[in-house]
Amino acid sequence: MELMEGLDPEEARAIVDPALKLMIDAVHRYDGYIVQSTGDGIFALFGAHIAHEDHAQRTLYTALRMQEDLKRYSDRIRAEGRLPIQIRVGVNTGEVVVRTLRTGATHAEYAPIGHATSLAARMQVLAPIGSIATTEQVRKLCEGYFNFKTLGPTKVKGVTEPVNVYEVTGLGALRTHFQASIRRGLTKFVGRQHELEQMKRALALARAGHGGVVAAAGDPGVGKSRLLYEFKAVAGFDCKVLEAFSVSHGKASSYLPVIELLRDYFEIGPNDDERKRREKVNGKIVTLDRSLEDTLPYLFTLLSLNPSDDPLAQMDPQMRRQRTQEAVKRVLLRESLNQPLIVIFEDLHWIDSETRGLLNLLVDSVGSARMLLLMNYRLEYRHEWGNRTYYTQLSLDPLTPKNAEEMLDTLLSMPLTRSAPTGQALQPVAAKGESAVNAPAGLAALKRLIIERTEGNPFFMEEMVQALIEQGALQRNGVLKLTRPLTQIKVPATVQAVLASRSTGCPRGKRSCCIRWRCSGASSRSG
Numbered sequence: 200m201e202l203m204e205g206l207d208p209e210e211a212r213a214i215v216d217p218a219l220k221l222m223i224d225a226v227h228r229y230d231g232y233i234v235q236s237t238g239d240g241i242f243a244l245f246g247a248h249i250a251h252e253d254h255a256q257r258t259l260y261t262a263l264r265m266q267e268d269l270k271r272y273s274d275r276i277r278a279e280g281r282l283p284i285q286i287r288v289g290v291n292t293g294e295v296v297v298r299t300l301r302t303g304a305t306h307a308e309y310a311p312i313g314h315a316t317s318l319a320a321r322m323q324v325l326a327p328i329g330s331i332a333t334t335e336q337v338r339k340l341c342e343g344y345f346n347f348k349t350l351g352p353t354k355v356k357g358v359t360e361p362v363n364v365y366e367v368t369g370l371g372a373l374r375t376h377f378q379a380s381i382r383r384g385l386t387k388f389v390g391r392q393h394e395l396e397q398m399k400r401a402l403a404l405a406r407a408g409h410g411g412v413v414a415a416a417g418d419p420g421v422g423k424s425r426l427l428y429e430f431k432a433v434a435g436f437d438c439k440v441l442e443a444f445s446v447s448h449g450k451a452s453s454y455l456p457v458i459e460l461l462r463d464y465f466e467i468g469p470n471d472d473e474r475k476r477r478e479k480v481n482g483k484i485v486t487l488d489r490s491l492e493d494t495l496p497y498l499f500t501l502l503s504l505n506p507s508d509d510p511l512a513q514m515d516p517q518m519r520r521q522r523t524q525e526a527v528k529r530v531l532l533r534e535s536l537n538q539p540l541i542v543i544f545e546d547l548h549w550i551d552s553e554t555r556g557l558l559n560l561l562v563d564s565v566g567s568a569r570m571l572l573l574m575n576y577r578l579e580y581r582h583e584w585g586n587r588t589y590y591t592q593l594s595l596d597p598l599t600p601k602n603a604e605e606m607l608d609t610l611l612s613m614p615l616t617r618s619a620p621t622g623q624a625l626q627p628v629a630a631k632g633e634s635a636v637n638a639p640a641g642l643a644a645l646k647r648l649i650i651e652r653t654e655g656n657p658f659f660m661e662e663m664v665q666a667l668i669e670q671g672a673l674q675r676n677g678v679l680k681l682t683r684p685l686t687q688i689k690v691p692a693t694v695q696a697v698l699a700s701r702s703t704g705c706p707r708g709k710r711s712c713c714i715r716w717r718c719s720g721a722s723s724r725s726g
């Protein structure tokens with residue numbers, strides 16, 4: 200620790216201890232597990248003790264947060280005339296063996312072993328000071344959600360071939376998996392006609408002032424977001440559509456989806472400065488209805504636009520909560536008088552309790568408004584709207600074998616745009632006029648296998664096909680060609696992660712004190 204030279208141990212501790220605490224807090228915020236905390240650094244795992252399908256993203260959110268918090272802390276201590284501090288963070292993802300060590304009657308510790316963990320530690324050493332370094336595998340899983348800068352192929356101790364190292368430079372534009380699917384290019388939409396009809400019926404009623412709630416429930420990847428997307432494309436031209444999405448670590452932040460929704464409504468862009476944002480909110484509310492001016496302090500607070508003498512700071516939290524939710528509700532109801540309003544909330548299983556409170560309030564009043572609330576959630580989510588006459592539940596099953604086959608046919612015959620590991624674009628599958636159905640006999644068996652293994656889950660089907668191409672098992676060279684026996688085909692990391700998070704946290708049959716896990720690890724150290 201060069202920066203600490205000349206400091207006595209007491210002084211050094213006074214600087215390092217708060218920095219360590221910031222790092223640990225960042226890990227906990229994103230549900231990571233601290234495996235090791237040395238005097239000046241920590242090693243954390245994501246996706247091991249709790250299976251998270253987005254463990255790689257969580258690791259990078261944590262790493263970015265650590266760097267931001269540490270920078271703020273460092274600026275503060277520098278202003279106090281003390282030595283500044285910076286950290287290097289290294290991140291990797293892959294399978295690790297997690298050994299559970301019992302350290303008492305109730306307490307267990309996880310000790311990860313494996314190449315993937317040591318590579319995270321190597322990344323930490325390679326990271327330029329004050330930055331985050333990571334591997335190709337992490338970049339592949341997180342591309343678009345985060346921005347990366349290549350640091351080039353680097354010789355790493357213990358690895359024969361040079362490793363491609365990347366610096367994580369910040370947040371990218373993507374927040375949800377479905378946004379990533381859109382960017383990659385959507386497969387032809389199949390099935391779900393019955394569900395679309397039910398949504399259209401609910402919208403027709405809403406237009407006539409009998410608003411309602413339609414909620415699609417189903418497993419991850421079954422097509423909940425896609426259904427909403429297709430509905431928006433065929434209905435609602437005369438409506439205003441407002442959308443809120445949730446993220447898997449969303450429970451830790453109050454009102455995250457509501458804030459997104461308001462940004463959408465007030466058309467706030469990332470480049471608008473604070474004054475511009477305030478102007479937009481103010482202008483829109485005044486134009487909408489002057490009698491809504493009393494909602495402004497609440498909207499400003501939600502959007503972090505209140506002046507330093509925040510008028511709500513002293514208010515009783517319960518009252519503030521109630522008035523904030525009322526304010527949002529009133530604005531939306533008033534807006535629905537101008538034209539029918541479609542309000543979309545996705546992935547309710549991840550929402551925080553404040554957003555949940557607002558949703559309950561909206562559901563209470565939607566029945567007599569020109570508003571349609573569209574929601575979706577995974578099967579484990581519970582709510583109390585089931586007995587409302589204006590509530591419709593759509594249970595999304597996996598695709599029927601016929602629809603799954605149709606989807607697979609188009610999947611195998613469309614050019615995929617997601618970058619291959621080497622960065623080269625993928626070739627179109629079939630030559631003109633040729634379709635995957637005409638492909639060799641092995642492919643018919645492959646299609647059956649994919650449908651069987653994915654059980655008709657569209658997300659899994661897409662990931663399987665993508666992985667087959669990336670693993671080189673499926674070649675598209677004018678025609679489709681299977682280059683490896685089906686038995687050698689590995690389940691892709693993205694699918695494994697979802698499967699792990701869907702089960703109770705352990706892959707079936709491997710629930711023991713020594714579990715092989717695919718997870719992400721971050722190693723960070725002050726330097």
Ligand SMILES: Nc1ncnc2c1ncn2[C@@H]1O[C@H](COP(=O)(O)OP(=O)(O)O)[C@@H](O)[C@H]1O
Nearest residue numbers: 377380388389419420421422423424425657658
């Ligand atoms: N009916 C469908 N037809 C074609 N592709 C679909 C269909 N349903 C889902 N998909 C595709 O499968 C992937 C996962 O769907 P998504 O809607 O994101 O699932 P969920 O929201 O339930 O997790 C997306 O790329 C989506 O375009």
Ligand SMILES: [Mg+2]
Nearest residue numbers: 377423424545
């Ligand atoms: Mg979705």
